[in-house]
Amino acid sequence: MSRRSRRRAPAERGVVEIEDLASNARGVGHVDGKAVFVADTLPGERVLYRPTKRKPRFDEASLETLFSASATRTTPRCKHFGVCGGCALQHADAAAQIEFKQSQLMDALERVGKVRPETVLAPLSDARWGYRRRARLGVKYVPKKGGTLVGFRERGAPFIALLERCEVLVESVGTRLTELARMIDTLSIRQRLPQIEVAAADNAVALVLRVLDSPTEADRAQLAAFGQTHGFSIYLQPGNEDTIEPLSLDAPALYYELPAYDVRLYFRPNDFVQIHAGINRAMVDQALSLLQLDHDDTVLELFAGLGNFSLPMARTARRVITVEGEGGLVERARDNARANGLDNIEAHVANLFEPPATAAWTTGPVDKVLIDPPRSGALEVLDQVAATGARRIVYCSCHPATLARDAGELVGRLGYRLTHAGVMDMFPHTAHIESMAVFERTGS
Structure with a gap:
């Protein structure tokens, strides 16, 4: 058997009426009694789909052509929607999501x-936008893609999505992903920095950099300058969560307030907050x-x-x-x-x-x-x-x-x-x- 003949045949496209949304927000319909889960679709829509994974009881598929759109469909605000795995429902209006x-x-x-x-x-x-005050961002230095990538994983893949901005992150971080990536490009440890935790308080925004090698003095100066320019408190995490320390000793204590109860809650950048x-x-x-x-x-x-x-x-x-x-x-x-x-x-x-x-x-x-x-x-x-x-x-x-x-x-x-x-x-x-x-x- 030749190598060519052993290759899998292209998956056959099909047409399906979307009946409902599954728990992961993919549209679901049935073809010849078999469930088909189609990403980025909504109930009531008729679509052309392309299977991406076939299983005995169901198929997973991507959307190829939208023949008839739901009245609840809206245009995603984020240009990366569909590639980035951070969001699954930007194509549905607020009422439909609820x-x-x-x-x-x-x-x-x-x-x-x-x-x-x-x-x-x-x-x-x-x-509904700029609300996310806690997040874990992946970091990867990929010269073939222009340098460092900072963001969430791609949908259905382990790779970090190439993002210019994130519409759901707090604005001070979500609008500066490119600047953050370009700053990391300048560090000597850019290939040894796999993750950044975001923790936005009422009084400050902390960025916790997971560092597998110790930053040089020049690296520390770059990080300090970036934090000062953009109003971030920079923290370094060389080991487990107990090793997190602020880059600067004058980093403010993070807090959020519940004014209705005259309460202020202090927290560390790795603590769970809603x-x-x-x-x-x-x-x-x-x-x-x-x-x-x-x-x-x-x-x-x-x-x-x-x-x-x-x-x-x-x-x-x-x-x-x-x-x-x-x-x-x-x-x-x-x-x-x-x-x-x-x-x-x-x-x-x-x-x-x-x-x-x-x-x-x-x-x-x-x-x-x-x-x-x-x-x-x-x-x-x-x-x-x-x-x-x-x-x-x-x-x-x-x-x-x-x-x-x-x-x-x-x-x-x-x-x-x-x-x-x-x-x-x-x-x-x-x-x-x-x-x-x-x-x-x-x-x-």
């Missing part, structure tokens, strides 16, 4: 958790409203982090008990409580995926609970939550499937009912879904 996310949440609750909320919360939305400042403020407001706090309440917060919820709650509640698995975050949460004049918060360190059976916070009594877990959810700690006797639980989720799973446990086994659920558009133009749900003890 509808997709709300639909995904409700579908997960019904399909996975076998539950429906009594009330669907109105979606939380805010700024991506979207506007949605975070709305999220805290909604969570506290739904908790229905009063001055006699004892509140338990799990996965408490820096105090994003606990400090505002402490302005009203009699007592707030917090639990977080990362000791460094607990220390900073305690510092934040002291800095804000709050002495009614008890902060504990514990692995909530292997919760201790005898810790004081596991036995109650507790009036209200707030849970804000990572993508893996809070399954391991739900029995302890129920054992506290809490009348009301507010659950903030960053993954609909694990929220749905946990909702099924709370409703089906632990004596709660799902009263409210709805989405928060923390990541506009992406398929990422943040949501909030409220559970009340049956008979409360």
